[in-house]
Amino acid sequence: MALKIQQTNKYIPRPKFMIYGDPGDGKTSLCATVKTEGQKDILLASTEGGIQTVAHLDLPYVDIRRPSDYTEFYEMLKNGKKEPGELGIWIGTQFFRGIVIDLFGHLVQMNLISMVQDAKGKNAERDIDDPSEYEYKKLNFRMIRQINELSSLPLKYMGFTAYVERRTDKTTGALLESKPAFVGTKVWQSACGAMDYVFRISPPVSVKDAAKYRMIRTQPAQNVYAKSRVPGVAGNLPLPAEIKYELGHTTLLRKVFDKMDQFITSQRKLDPQAPEPTEIVETADEANVG
Numbered sequence: 001m002a003l004k005i006q007q008t009n010k011y012i013p014r015p016k017f018m019i020y021g022d023p024g025d026g027k028t029s030l031c032a033t034v035k036t037e038g039q040k041d042i043l044l045a046s047t048e049g050g051i052q053t054v055a056h057l058d059l060p061y062v063d064i065r066r067p068s069d070y071t072e073f074y075e076m077l078k079n080g081k082k083e084p085g086e087l088g089i090w091i092g093t094q095f096f097r098g099i100v101i102d103l104f105g106h107l108v109q110m111n112l113i114s115m116v117q118d119a120k121g122k123n124a125e126r127d128i129d130d131p132s133e134y135e136y137k138k139l140n141f142r143m144i145r146q147i148n149e150l151s152s153l154p155l156k157y158m159g160f161t162a163y164v165e166r167r168t169d170k171t172t173g174a175l176l177e178s179k180p181a182f183v184g185t186k187v188w189q190s191a192c193g194a195m196d197y198v199f200r201i202s203p204p205v206s207v208k209d210a211a212k213y214r215m216i217r218t219q220p221a222q223n224v225y226a227k228s229r230v231p232g233v234a235g236n237l238p239l240p241a242e243i244k245y246e247l248g249h250t251t252l253l254r255k256v257f258d259k260m261d262q263f264i265t266s267q268r269k270l271d272p273q274a275p276e277p278t279e280i281v282e283t284a285d286e287a288n289v290g
Contacts, residue, residue, distance in 0.1 A: 015257045017197040020162040020180040025201045026214050027161040028053050031100045034157050034253040041097040047106035067114050087156040098157025105162040112139050136184045147194045179225035198227040216243040238263040
């Protein structure tokens, strides 16, 4: 089949997003807010029992306790009914615009454990608690493949959650780096590289405020990894670098992504435009002068 030349201004956004933070920060609750108001159109794939935190939202979910459960989950989506031109999948009488894998980090761990168990079955001398370099390499490839498979499905939203990994200065204790936590050294880069948005969620410092609010970091800082695949120059970002919101929102992320959709598909213009760096001056190639 010949490649089709398309126009960027006809692109239809389909947000792939990752929310990462500490246990209890509200990752699951935030991801669930991508649902359509008044509907149950987001399917949660729960790997670690966080469903009770979103019970009030009355959303459908499946339990993922082993890699084979995930395979069944993907096949269910793959074999669901698709309507031409519609972003979503029908599974029986239920229509889903998106899915959330919570926690994606646990799914990665499940796969690594399964690989080592398989190796142990073939070699009794194998240490079941010592993954090999080959298995880490295979793990990275498998997670890339699984994200790509999900991306090929006609879904509007694909959400993932992860814990946070910190690197601090051993002398001062100052935070040097904060990023999504995954086993191995390459999975986090592969996973985040496939995302359109990576948001860091955290509570305020005040205990009193932490009972009411959360902070979402949407743009990278020197020591905090975040990502928003949206244009923006001269400090005129369509999405604030940090969002403070009260706990209890039910459609917060959907409204954030709706705003991004509108910016990407309608505005298509950066205003104001950034000035050229002062370091750039007109030069001539001396070899070709005169």
